[in-house]
Structures are given as C-alpha cells and as structure tokens.
Amino acid sequence: MELPKAYNPKEVEDHIYKLWEESGFFTPEKLPGEKKGKFITCIAPPNITGELHIGHALELTMQDVLVRMKRMQGYKTLWVPGIDHAGIAAQNIVEKQLKKEGLSRHDLGREKFEQRIQEWKEKYGTAILDQFKKLGISVDWSRIRYTRDEKYEKAVLEAFNKYHKKGWIYKGYRVINWCVRCGTGISDLEVKHIPEKGKLYYIKYGPFTIATTRPETKLGDTGLAVHSDDERYKDYIEKDIEIDSIDNNIPPSEKPKLKKIKIKVVADETVEKFFGTGIIKITPAHDLTDFEISQRHNLPLIKIIDESGAMNQNAGKRYEGLKVSEAREKIIKDLEELGLLEKIEDYNHNVGRCDRCDSVIEPLPSNQWFLKVFELAKLAKEAIKKGEVKFYPDRWNEISLRWLENMRDWNISRQLWWGHKIPIQGENDVLDTWFSSALWPFAVLGWPEKTNDLSEYYPTNFITSDRGIVFLWQIRMIFSGKFFTNKAPFNDVYIHPTVLTKDGKRMSKSLGTGIDPVVLIEKYGTDALRFGLAYQNTGVQDMKFNEDVILTGKKFANKIWNIARYVLIKMGNEERDIKESSRDLKNEIIAKMDGAAINVKRNIENYNFGEAAHILYKFIWNEFADKYIEETKNKNDNETKDSLIYVLTNSLKLLHPFMPFITEEIWSKLPIKNKKMLLIENWPN
Numbered sequence: 001m002e003l004p005k006a007y008n009p010k011e012v013e014d015h016i017y018k019l020w021e022e023s024g025f026f027t028p029e030k031l032p033g034e035k036k037g038k039f040i041t042c043i044a045p046p047n048i049t050g051e052l053h054i055g056h057a058l059e060l061t062m063q064d065v066l067v068r069m070k071r072m073q074g075y076k077t078l079w080v081p082g083i084d085h086a087g088i089a090a091q092n093i094v095e096k097q098l099k100k101e102g103l104s105r106h107d108l109g110r111e112k113f114e115q116r117i118q119e120w121k122e123k124y125g126t127a128i129l130d131q132f133k134k135l136g137i138s139v140d141w142s143r144i145r146y147t148r149d150e151k152y153e154k155a156v157l158e159a160f161n162k163y164h165k166k167g168w169i170y171k172g173y174r175v176i177n178w179c180v181r182c183g184t185g186i187s188d189l190e191v192k193h194i195p196e197k198g199k200l201y202y203i204k205y206g207p208f209t210i211a212t213t214r215p216e217t218k219l220g221d222t223g224l225a226v227h228s229d230d231e232r233y234k235d236y237i238e239k240d241i242e243i244d245s246i247d248n249n250i251p252p253s254e255k256p257k258l259k260k261i262k263i264k265v266v267a268d269e270t271v272e273k274f275f276g277t278g279i280i281k282i283t284p285a286h287d288l289t290d291f292e293i294s295q296r297h298n299l300p301l302i303k304i305i306d307e308s309g310a311m312n313q314n315a316g317k318r319y320e321g322l323k324v325s326e327a328r329e330k331i332i333k334d335l336e337e338l339g340l341l342e343k344i345e346d347y348n349h350n351v352g353r354c355d356r357c358d359s360v361i362e363p364l365p366s367n368q369w370f371l372k373v374f375e376l377a378k379l380a381k382e383a384i385k386k387g388e389v390k391f392y393p394d395r396w397n398e399i400s401l402r403w404l405e406n407m408r409d410w411n412i413s414r415q416l417w418w419g420h421k422i423p424i425q426g427e428n429d430v431l432d433t434w435f436s437s438a439l440w441p442f443a444v445l446g447w448p449e450k451t452n453d454l455s456e457y458y459p460t461n462f463i464t465s466d467r468g469i470v471f472l473w474q475i476r477m478i479f480s481g482k483f484f485t486n487k488a489p490f491n492d493v494y495i496h497p498t499v500l501t502k503d504g505k506r507m508s509k510s511l512g513t514g515i516d517p518v519v520l521i522e523k524y525g526t527d528a529l530r531f532g533l534a535y536q537n538t539g540v541q542d543m544k545f546n547e548d549v550i551l552t553g554k555k556f557a558n559k560i561w562n563i564a565r566y567v568l569i570k571m572g573n574e575e576r577d578i579k580e581s582s583r584d585l586k587n588e589i590i591a592k593m594d595g596a597a598i599n600v601k602r603n604i605e606n607y608n609f610g611e612a613a614h615i616l617y618k619f620i621w622n623e624f625a626d627k628y629i630e631e632t633k634n635k636n637d638n639e640t641k642d643s644l645i646y647v648l649t650n651s652l653k654l655l656h657p658f659m660p661f662i663t664e665e666i667w668s669k670l671p672i673k674n675k676k677m678l679l680i681e682n683w684p685n
C-alpha cells in the first residue's frame with residue numbers, strides 16, 4: 001500500500017472522527033477486551049453562549065491526551081461531555097437581541113423571556129460542541145448532559161433541599177457586589193479589579209482630614225475608624241465627635257449650608273495606619289470592608305445608592321435622583337464652597353468592574369440567600385489535607401487550603417430570570433450558576449438517583465481547568481461531593497497554564513488580542529495545533545502563545561508522514577506481525593524507542609505534557625528519521641524491516657494521544673496482521 005505524497009488534514013480529519021464515533025469506542029461499555037481498571041473524567045462544561053477559544057483548545061487537548069493514553073492502556077475509559085446554562089451570560093445575550101427589537105425582558109415577562117433563551121439555546125447553544133469535535137476529543141457523546149436538563153434540575157433541587165434541611169440556607173441583609181447594568185448581585189470572584197486613574201479627595205471631618213476616592217458616599221457615613229495602636233487618635237476612640245457637614249436637605253438650587261452632625265470613632269485592626277491620614281470614614285452600606293467593620297462595632301447602616309445606581313431619598317433632597325457620578329461632582333462643589341475640601345490629588349487605584357459587562361460595581365446592601373459554608377469548607381480542607389484530592393502543580397493545595405480558611409458564606413441568589421429558581425415559596429431569584437456546576441461530577445452520572453453509572457463511574461479520577469475558576473468550581477465540587485456522596489468527586493486536579501498573547505497580554509476577542517483555534521485548524525490542521533499547544537505547555541503558569549510552534553507541529557506531521565511513506569515502500573505488500581517486544585530485536589534504535597516510551601508515559605501521568613511532546617519530537621525526528629532511517633537506505637533484510645515497523649508502530653501509538661488524526665490515518669494503511677483501530681491498540685509496554 002502507498003500513502004499519497006503529502007498529508008492533507010482536511011481530507012482526513014472529519015472522516016476519521018466519524019469512524020471513531022461509529023466504532024462506539026468513546027463509550028466504555030463498547031471497549032473490547034479485559035479491562036484492568038477504570039479511568040473517568042468530566043469535561044469542564046462550556047457555556048451555551050461560548051465559542052471555542054485557545055484556552056479550550058489547550059485544556060481539551062491535555063485532557064484528551066490523558067484519556068486516549070488510558071484507553072490504550074486498557075482502562076475502561078469514560079469522558080463525559082456537557083454544557084452549562086450560563087445564567088448571567090445567556091441572559092445578557094438574549095437581552096441584547098431584544099434590545100435590537102426595541103424590547104426589554106420586562107416587555108416579554110418572565111415566562112416568555114425564559115422561553116426565548118430556551119429557543120436560543122436550541123438553535124445556537126450547542127454550536128460550541130461542534131467546534132469541540134474539530135479538536136478530536138474522545139468524549140462519550142451518548143452521555144451528554146446539560147445543567148438544565150430534566151434530571152439535572154432534580155439534582156439541583158435535591159442539593160438545595162438537603163442544605164436547607166441542615167439549616168444552612170438563610171436570608172441575610174448584606175452588602176454585596178451589585179452590577180447596575182446586569183441588575184443582579186455577583187460574587188467577589190466575578191468582579192475584576194482594573195487599575196485606573198482617579199482622584200483622592202481630602203475632606204475635613206472636624207479635627208480630622210480623611211482621604212477618600214468616593215466623596216459621595218460621605219452621605220452614608222456612620223463612623224470613623226483608626227488602627228487600635230495609632231497614638232495620634234487614641235483619645236478619640238469610642239467617642240462621638242461633633243463635626244461640620246453638609247446640610248443635605250437644602251434644595252439643589254440653593255447655596256449649600258453647614259450642618260452639625262455627630263459621628264463615632266472606632267478602633268479596628270484592619271485599618272491601615274499609613275494609608276492617607278490613617279483615619280478612614282465608614283460607609284457600611286456601600287463598601288464590603290466597611291460593612292464588616294460596622295458589624296464588629298455596631299455602627300448603623302444607611303443605604304444612599306439604589307439598585308439603579310442613583311442616589312435615593314436617604315441622600316437628602318439635595319442629591320436624591322442624581323447618578324453616582326453626578327452626585328460626586330455636586331458634592332465636591334459643595335464641599336469646596338463650604339471650606340470642607342482640603343485638597344485633591346491624582347490617584348491610581350483599582351476599580352471593581354463587572355466581569356460580564358464592564359460596568360463599575362456598586363457595593364450595596366440587599367436581601368440575599370446565603371449558604372453557610374463553615375462545615376462544607378471543613379470537608380474540603382480534610383479531603384485536600386488527606387490527599388483524597390491532589391492539585392497539580394502542587395502549590396494549588398496550599399492556595400486552596402488558605403482560601404478555604406477564609407471562605408465567607410456563599411451568596412447563592414442572583415436577581416436573574418435565567419437559571420434554577422430558588423425553590424422557596426414566593427421567591428423570584430435564581431441560584432448562582434456555580435451552585436449547579438458544583439454538582440457536576442456526580443450529577444452527570446445520575447445523582448441523586450442510584451444509577452448504574454453512579455455506582456460504576458463515580459468517583460472520577462481527574463478534572464482540569466484554568467486557574468481562574470479553581471475557587472468558583474473545583475473547590476465547590478470538592479465540598480459538594482464530600483457532603484452529598486461522602487466521596488471526593490475526583491482524585492487529581494490539573495491546573496493548566498493560562499494562554500496569553502505572544503507578548504504576555506490577556507487574550508480577549510473584544511480587545512482584538514484573541515486567537516481563533518478554528519482559523520489555526522484551517523491553516524495547519526488539528527494535529528499540528530494540538531501538538532504545538534502541548535509542546536508549549538512546559539509547566540509554566542502563563543503560556544505565551546507562539547504560532548511558530550503550531551507551524552513546527554505541521555512540519556512534524558509532514559515528517560511523520562514521510563517516515564511512514566518510506567517504511568511502507570520498504571515493506572512492499574508484505575503483511576507482517578509487529579514484534580511484541582524488543583527481545584527479538586536487540587539493536588540500538590529499539591532500546592532508544594523503549595526508553596522514550598517509558599519517559600513519555602511517565603511524563604503524561606505526571607501532567608508534564610510539554611516534556612512528553614518534546615521527548616517524542618526529538619526521538620522521532622533526530623533518532624528515528626535523521627539517524628536510523630538514513631542507515632537503512634541500502635538494507636532490505638528482515639531485521640531491518642522488523643525494526644522499522646516496530647519503531648514506526650510504537651511511535652504512532654505514543655504520538656496518537658497528541659496527534660490522533662494523522663496517526664490513525666497512517667495506521668489504517670500499515671500492512672500489519674490483526675490490526676485494530678489505533679484508538680484502542682495496546683499502549684507500548
């Protein structure tokens with residue numbers, strides 16, 4: 001048999017993927033032969049609003065490398081695919097569509113709006129999974145799940161009820177991060193802190209001067225705080241002091257007037273002595289830290305900014321109805337006129353913005369549902385300390401424990417219409433989207449029903465993600481798993497590098513710094529992309545993406561193709577057995593081949609994917625092609641032929657997890673006896 005002169009991924013990839021799907025071997029029950037164990041993993045479900053990006057390509061490639069190796073090693077292998085309903089993200093997309101039609105969600109009403117998202121999901125929500133297929137991932141499509149399918153809804157309900165029965169779900173009036181644009185509370189982890197140029201305003205508070213970036217919040221101040229060791233202020237601690245302030249009931253059209261108010265000074269360890277003047281104002285309603293200080297010292301809470309981002313009646317008629325930015329301008333002018341503004345300085349600071357829509361976050365007090373996490377955090381800590389769950393790289397064990405130590409109760413309610421409704425009478429909020437994601441590894445296998453899948457495939461072995469969601473996702477899966485199933489939901493967590501641009505910038509479609517994997521696949525082929533990504537993944541925390549390495553992957557694919565062509569021509573039409581081991585073939589190339597096989601396996605098992613790719617590249621290109629093949633040009637004896645076929649077949653097997661398409665295609669053309677699909681061939685040694 002002969003191979004065409006050049007390898008053309010476009011002619012091969014879709015066809016090969018179809019053969020794999022038709023073989024049924026992505027489904028563990030259909031794998032032939034005795035199995036020596038199981039290997040189970042779940043996909044990190046992409047959002048229904050998602051599009052394939054380079055981070056997915058890296059993540060799915062690494063996961064597929066592991067899964068394909070385990071399958072070839074004879075494990076009963078299952079990789080469960082699925083998709084997330086993506087509460088806030090999906091709602092935003094459909095709201096934007098409605099806006100183009102001149103409508104808002106309120107015009108539609110809740111039921112029709114939900115229906116509209118559902119329709120959108122049917123039409124576009126699984127597009128990302130088709131893109132995933134392009135990457136060649138070997139998931140069991142017969143087991144695909146969705147966080148809002150009927151069974152999953154039941155799992156979420158069961159989880160909520162179990163927590164509720166424990167008495168861990170409560171309603172609290174708390175200061176939360178509020179996105180005015182999205183109209184919902186969001187978690188700390190969904191707030192991004194962006195460095196911005198701002199101003200620091202020095203305002204007179206009686207005998208003190210206080211520095212603040214947000215003078216408008218002065219209207220909600222209910223205390224002043226200093227560090228307990230600060231000698232400068234020790235005579236004022238726990239005293240009410242009288243100060244001049246603005247009379248906020250003077251109509252805006254009139255000149256500002258002074259008013260005497262009383263305000264208490266408290267001592268708190270958290271105040272930084274050397275920030276500004278060392279004394280800070282406390283606005284409990286509009287700052288998360290101030291809220292905590294106010295709780296410790298019983299300071300009252302006055303809400304002055306409402307959910308639309310405007311000043312409310314508590315701000316007084318002088319400011320009521322103004323947007324925050326307008327109120328800021330007005331109050332600075334008033335302070336200046338009244339002689340209460342000492343100075344203004346330029347100031348670079350971090351501003352909290354909504355991760356979804358970029359709006360400035362307004363912390364404000366709101367009635368929310370919380371889940372007590374004290375006992376749950378304890379379960380997760382135990383699982384990590386006992387090694388039931390291990391993070392790779394291992395620094396993540398420490399980081400996770402530290403985070404669990406300080407975990408605050410989880411605000412599980414969101415003021416959205418799209419999501420799992422909180423199952424309490426008269427409640428309109430939905431659950432935080434991570435509440436359902438936290439159940440993923442056992443809910444996808446059928447929990448809370450006692451299904452065969454659950455007993456056969458749970459707990460799982462492995463999960464992976466980027467570091468951005470360790471606390472949102474992995475940690476919550478660990479404690480949910482321990483609480484609901486009494487088992488850690490997986491043993492190993494691999495945190496893969498975050499992919500940055502070549503010069504170290506964040507990849508973002510809107511910033512124009514994103515790179516589309518589909519374009520790379522068009523240009524170089526999937527195997528080249530997969531190999532190039534693995535090759536660059538050398539244990540770094542941030543991976544600066546280099547397209548040249550994808551080109552290296554393409555050249556490598558061509559090299560392998562040419563090697564295979566050479567070996568096939570040498571073999572002629574003779575069908576041969578592959579020698580099972582190197583016992584019969586004691587030459588140098590065989591020894592090197594076997595050494596490389598051991599190293600590749602060890603490195604994949606330790607999640608050193610880059611190292612494994614480098615070993616394969618060097619062995620195949622330098623040892624096999626450049627040296628050994630050159631030596632065999634004039635040889636036609638049996639030992640040479642056996643050696644060539646031994647090294648080629650083993651190379652293809654080791655390379656298959658990284659470059660599944662080209663290796664399967666070459667494999668299908670090899671004249672060897674009793675051949676299976678490469679997908680399920682035996683892993684070397």
Ligand SMILES: [Zn+2]
Nearest residue numbers: 179182354357
């Ligand atoms: Zn937002």
